[in-house]
Amino acid sequence: MKLYDSAMAPNPRRVRVFLAEKGISVPTIQVDIGKAENRQPAYLAKNPMGGVPILELDDGTVIAETVAICRYFEEIQPKPPLMGTDARDRAIVEMWQRRMELEVAMPIMQTFRNTHAFFKGRIPQVPEYGEVCRAAATRRLEWVDGELAQREFIAGPRFTIADITLLIGIDFGRVVKIGIQPEQKNLARWYETVSSRPSAKA
Ligand SMILES: N[C@@H](CCC(=O)N[C@@H](CS)C(=O)NCC(=O)O)C(=O)O
Numbered sequence: 555m556k557l558y559d560s561a562m563a564p565n566p567r568r569v570r571v572f573l574a575e576k577g578i579s580v581p582t583i584q585v586d587i588g589k590a591e592n593r594q595p596a597y598l599a600k601n602p603m604g605g606v607p608i609l610e611l612d613d614g615t616v617i618a619e620t621v622a623i624c625r626y627f628e629e630i631q632p633k634p635p636l637m638g639t640d641a642r643d644r645a646i647v648e649m650w651q652r653r654m655e656l657e658v659a660m661p662i663m664q665t666f667r668n669t670h671a672f673f674k675g676r677i678p679q680v681p682e683y684g685e686v687c688r689a690a691a692t693r694r695l696e697w698v699d700g701e702l703a704q705r706e707f708i709a710g711p712r713f714t715i716a717d718i719t720l721l722i723g724i725d726f727g728r729v730v731k732i733g734i735q736p737e738q739k740n741l742a743r744w745y746e747t748v749s750s751r752p753s754a755k756a
Pocket residue numbers: 563564565566587592593604605606607618619620621
């Protein structure tokens with residue numbers, strides 16, 4: 555199998571961290587999104603959406619979407635569990651994973667897409683919308699700080715995919731100057747814990 559990866563991009567890093575937590579090694583192919591390699595016909599034939607990462611299995615099956623790729627690895631190697639352990643826990647982890655992705659990481663990415671020079675001329679940018687997303691991301695980090703007063707990790711007492719999604723969202727937030735505020739002590743404590751894990755370097 556092959557992982558189509560892009561070293562600087564946040565979604566591929568989510569998969570790399572997930573794999574590092576599982577201790578799984580997968581050969582990678584670097585896709586240069588700066589040169590729009592992911593928008594060329596050969597790549598679009600594999601993933602019509604054009605995004606990285608994708609996972610290509612030995613039988614030619616292509617799995618796109620970060621969480622779908624993680625799901626594949628969770629199924630073939632359940633330990634350590636990163637997506638829940640039983641029906642209740644899996645639902646709780648999925649709830650938090652979706653919230654971290656849709657409510658926190660997404661507005662950070664949309665701030666980047668709509669305000670940063672990288673996407674100028676590549677996509678239609680609406681800077682005002684970018685600022686709406688910046689305000690939303692900032693509010694959501696306040697909310698997550700409150701949630702983390704109640705438990706060690708995002709979805710409960712164990713590190714999960716929800717922590718990976720938030721870690722990478724926050725790290726990427728630096729590019730657009732969105733981040734943990736000095737008064738957000740719970741978030742800072744959580745960030746220190748998760749960013750110290752060896753997988754965070756992946
Ligand atoms: N929903 C997809 C999003 C993939 C995505 O947008 N990846 C970004 C990198 S983080 C990308 O390919 N950006 C370059 C582009 O859209 O041309 C996922 O979860 O994997």
